Amino acid sequence: MSFYLKHDILITFQETSKDLFDSIKNRIRQGKGRIRKSKIDYLFYSLLDVIGDHYMDVLHMMDTSVASIDNQLMKTLKCDTLESIYDLKRDILSLRSIISPFKEIIIKLQKEEETQIMQESTNIYLKDLFDHIVQANDSIDTYREMLSSFLDFYMILNSNHMNEIVKTLTIVTSIFIPLTFIGGVYGMNFENMPELRYKNGYFIVLSCM
Template sequence: MIRTIAVTSDGHTHKDMPLDELEREDIVWFWTDFSEPTEEEIALLETRFRFHPLAIEDCLQLLQRPKLDHYENVHFFVLHTLQPQTLETDELDLFLSERFLVTFHLRAVPELEDAFAKWSASGDAVRQGPLYALYTVVDKVVDQYFPAVYSIEDALFDMDQRRAGDVTDAIMDRVFDIRSDLLRLRRTIFPMRELVYRIVNSERIQGMGDVRAYFADVHDHLLKLSEMIESNRDMTADIRDSYVSLNANRMNNIMKTLTVITTIFMPLTFLAGIYGMNFSYMPELETRWGYFVALGFMAGIGLSMFWWFKRKGWFD
């Protein structure tokens, strides 16, 4: 589907204007959106708009990294939109010149729908122009990143409130899932931050003027998101390290207990081994109270060693 908003010199906005009429002299600028285009509509990128073949190739080969390319008088942008529930990304391509903004996407993009609706209702479209329309799209795309990051941050905050003993294997599985989600967000947000930085500091995009401040505001949002992602990654690392330390401490306590038990029984096993030997002449075996004396002696050794370990703090 192709839809167009055209702004004429008298300040009027015309929706769904045919592409053949976009060359009229009274049209100041226009915005054309290719939404889930057919093969015939895709061909118009070359036959009608005469965009560079490399840019058209990038439009059709998913998923390109967010970037900015300059082709003569047309600037080509690749943005990544984000689905907050699944964290899946879709590509949104834009062509910008002094006279038009062309958006291209193979899947429906809710953020672009919001931007298109906002722009359609704008009463100051002539002054704003295609560069401000580009800002509107970028701003809507970046705003959609926040719910996903805030959701992860809230989940980590709830985990951080738990006591160390409440950390379970299920929680650790969730922590590793969150780390994976943060990595996916990082692969989207960091390149977008670099892209917007290039827009803010670009000398090749004409007419930035006051619009530069709007893009700088979007860049600030991306910086905030980047810091949140890094902070959340550090928090997951802290939770993971606490869990590992807790398990190591538990294992040390178990090993200490087993060591104490083994050490206590070592001399007892030694005595039992001696009197278990089948020699013909063992005087102690003929003693009437030898069995009870041996048991008492072994009990004394065990209790003495237990008291000694207790005094040394092995059971604290």
Template sequence: MDLSIIGYDPVGAWMKTAGTAEELLSYRNPSGITWINVEGIGNKLDIVKLAENYKIHPLTVEDIMDTEQRPKAEEFDDYIFITFKAVNRNRTSEEGTNIFEQMSLVLMESTVITFQEIPGDSFNGIRKRILNNAGRIRKMGTDYLAYAIMDAIVDDYFLVLDKLGSSIEDFEDRAVDERDDNFIRDLQGVKQSLLHVRRIVWPLRDSLSMILHLESKFIEPELEPFFKDVHDAVIQAAETVESYRELIAGVMEVRLSMMSHRMNSVMKVLTIISTIFIPLTFIVGVYGMNFRFMPEIEMRYAYPIVWGVMILIVAGMLIVFKRRHWM
């Protein structure tokens, strides 16, 4: 577990790293804003010690440790607790898809604590802005820092959605390729990834909606437009997910239509062949009977005549099928 702490105010900023909670708590920033980031939640003792020092409720600690926790937001006397899913940029699955990790954020009057399930994040831009005094972040409070963190996470959602969108566009081209035997399996994988994103985005939309309606001392009124901007971005992401689901359904319909058309073509050919052979089978069956007295059997040219009749029947049927556009 890696621990880092950033302290800043309008005048200056500093950053320290630590290996244990005791070492981290030795760094103090009594006059400004403090941002503590915990990478990895494997060491529960350090998390509990950190929670005790900042008066974080034991139930909140349980939610922090629960990596399957549904995104939500709760207000306590001393802080606002928000948990959600974030994209881990440093790792991907065996299939090359993005890995989502559990993220928890504790917003206090002068401190923000973030807990990450997996080391590695997309907050380097925020750290640089703090240390280099870029933008307005050093002039604002902890609520603006919380907004910046959530905004960076939501931006990563769109990176994942853009990647899924490109994959869906490829499937639109593959849908008409009859030789693509892996189409259904690959499309199902993209569909599962999209459903996973949907389960992440929709609850976060509700959490942000709740934060917008809070009359909390931890969020200044002038910060409400910023959180509303993140809320609108999450709604846009949710709408994008739904549009992609419709696209996948459309691609699947095209694929099924192509398969149905191919099946109909095969059945038409087989039906034509079967229809042509019906009269031929009848003729061959009649003359294949073992009766002793059959007038045509004794004829000298009976065999070529029968072949001629069968050829004329086949040719006539093909002409009829062609004129009726059955083939």
């Protein structure tokens, strides 16, 4: 999304066919709100506000995804959970790379002595938008930390699960090694095996097994 603003001219450019500003256009057509009565800087702010709302909607969906992953970790250990953690972490980093420049743009617009674009009356709204973006940025940092914790927790659970498997295999192996040894010894076809002629030899070997 790009903007060109000069005097009373505001032009927007976007790569996708989906119009993000349908709500603004409808308000202008219906004469609702302050847009038609205000100068071009307020329209510019309104468009930025829509973008900010869109980011907040995306963050809300991410919040739901983070909660879902948290529930999955508490219930069972799946490879899908690990994939979900990595996918969401990648999406959060991508959103952060978009929001950070957006925040810098708002900071520059608030410095009226540098830009001479926004009126003081519009700067009040712009400050509110800036606060929302800062909040969104903080939420992103929180989600990143949570996902890193989820990843560490997943690795711990996976390690514990592997330890339990190894422990079980060790117990099974310790049981069958003596049996295998005894079976191997008496499975050899030696003619001279005195214990085979012993009266209770069979029962002794059987009890050992």
